[in-house]
Amino acid sequence: MYSTRGNYCAKINREIFSDIKAELNLTLGDIAEILNVSKQAVYRYETQCRIPQKVIEKFSEIFGKDVIKKVKISKSSQISQVRSHISKNNLFEMRPMKKCLYVADKLSALGFLTWEGTAAFNILAINTNTNTADECHKNIFGAKQNKKKEDKNFVVVSNDFRVLSKRANFVEEITEIIPGICICVGRYKPGKAIGKRTNFIKENDLRNVETKEEFIDVIKE
Numbered sequence: 001m002y003s004t005r006g007n008y009c010a011k012i013n014r015e016i017f018s019d020i021k022a023e024l025n026l027t028l029g030d031i032a033e034i035l036n037v038s039k040q041a042v043y044r045y046e047t048q049c050r051i052p053q054k055v056i057e058k059f060s061e062i063f064g065k066d067v068i069k070k071v072k073i074s075k076s077s078q079i080s081q082v083r084s085h086i087s088k089n090n091l092f093e094m095r096p097m098k099k100c101l102y103v104a105d106k107l108s109a110l111g112f113l114t115w116e117g118t119a120a121f122n123i124l125a126i127n128t129n130t131n132t133a134d135e136c137h138k139n140i141f142g143a144k145q146n147k148k149k150e151d152k153n154f155v156v157v158s159n160d161f162r163v164l165s166k167r168a169n170f171v172e173e174i175t176e177i178i179p180g181i182c183i184c185v186g187r188y189k190p191g192k193a194i195g196k197r198t199n200f201i202k203e204n205d206l207r208n209v210e211t212k213e214e215f216i217d218v219i220k221e
Contacts, residue, residue, distance in 0.1 A: 009050045011069040020063045057176050100157045103185050110212045120170035123155040152180030159187045168195035
C-alpha cells in the first residue's frame with residue numbers, strides 16, 4: 001500500500017495479472033463487472049500496474065494475494081531515520097511528526113521494531129519476540145508467513161477523530177491482506193468506536209506503559 005493524491009493504492013504484478021486473466025479467459029468487461037467499475041478503470045489498473053484501495057480485497061480474491069506487490073522494508077527506512085527529514089526551524093511542521101516519533105520511540109523501548117508508515121498508518125510496529133530485524137523482514141515479506149496476527153501492529157497517531165476514523169477503515173482493509181491489528185493513539189478516547197476492529201490507547205496511558213505485555217493489555221481494554 002502507498003498513498004497517492006486523494007487515495008491509497010497497491011501495486012500489482014502485471015505478469016501474474018495477465019497470466020491469470022488469460023487462464024480464466026476473462027475480458028476487461030468481465031473484470032469490470034466483478035469489481036463494479038468501468039472497463040476504462042480496469043484498463044488503467046493493467047497499464048499503470050496499480051489498483052485503488054477500494055477494490056484490493058475483491059481483486060485479490062480473483063487473482064490471488066500474490067498479485068499484490070509486497071512492500072520491501074529495509075533497516076534504513078526505520079523510524080529513527082525520519083528525524084533527519086524534520087526541519088528544525090519549523091516548529092509547526094514538527095508538531096505532528098514529533099508525536100509520531102514519540103510513539104515510535106516508546107514502542108521501540110518496549111521491544112517492538114518500528115518503521116515509518118507510508119500509507120494510511122503512521123507506524124508499523126513488529127512484535128519481534130527474539131527475532132532480529134532481518135528475520136522479521138523475512139517473516140513479513142518472505143515465502144513463509146506463520147506469525148500471529150498480533151505480531152504486526154499498524155499504528156495511526158492523531159488527535160483528530162475524523163483522521164483516525166478514516167485511516168482506521170483503510171488500515172482494517174490492509175489487514176485483510178497483511179494480517180495484523182490497527183491501533184490508534186490520541187489525546188482523548190473518542191466517544192464512539194473507531195473502525196470495526198481497531199484498538200485505541202490514550203497518549204497518557206501510553207506514557208505510563210512500562211512493558212510490551214502491559215501495552216498489549218492496555219490496547220485490548
